[in-house]
Amino acid sequence: MIRPLLTSLLLCLSLVVSPALAVTPDEILDDPVLEGRARALSAELRCMVCQNQSIDDSDAPLAKDLRILVRERLVAGDSDEQVVDYLVSRYGEFVLLKPRFAWHTLVLWAAGPVALLAGLIAIVAALRRRPIREGSAEAQAVSQLSEEEERRLKALLGNTD
Known part of the structure; x- marks a missing residue:
């Protein structure tokens, strides 16, 4: 052992x-x-x-x-x-x-921050394009109709109460 x-x-x-x-x-x-x-x-x-x-x-x-x-x-x-x-x-x-910081190494030094910024932009864009899931607070906010919209919908459907 x-x-x-x-x-x-x-x-x-x-x-x-x-x-x-x-x-x-x-x-x-x-x-x-x-x-x-x-x-x-x-x-x-x-x-x-x-x-x-x-x-x-x-x-x-x-x-x-x-x-x-x-x-x-x-x-x-x-x-x-x-x-x-x-x-x-x-x-x-x-x-x-x-490497030293000079004009010919600028791409090398800027590549990291540029890639980070591009990644953040891609994440924000992906989050903005994602579909709304059913049952979420966003879906409930979208699905709630105003009283005027509900009356017009009932009138269109022929439901008059």
Whole structure:
């Protein structure tokens, strides 16, 4: 009973710890401030091989090369913006996990709110077009006739009381 529990606990622990193993000890800078900046930048840059992981989380050889390049640029004295600009100039804006807001990315940024607005309009339109169910308050309000309408209806039907 204890053995399967211990095995599953170790498996879960290994899954939680595994992304932290992407940066190898030979990549880590001696200066903790520069290393912190490098880790922050690496978390914002896309692995060109994995595409949905940052280079900080990826084990791909290209991601390792990019991590080393980021650290080299920081040691050379580049600011965070200069490092990002350098990588964007080499690999394009696709290297950024969060694209910059610019006129050519406007469609990307506007797509979410536009889709939400279109969905809300579609829901309102569908609710306005739905048929009235029998027995509902709306159906009863529609089915109630005024006294004048009832007299005209009885006259048309030939029911004169």
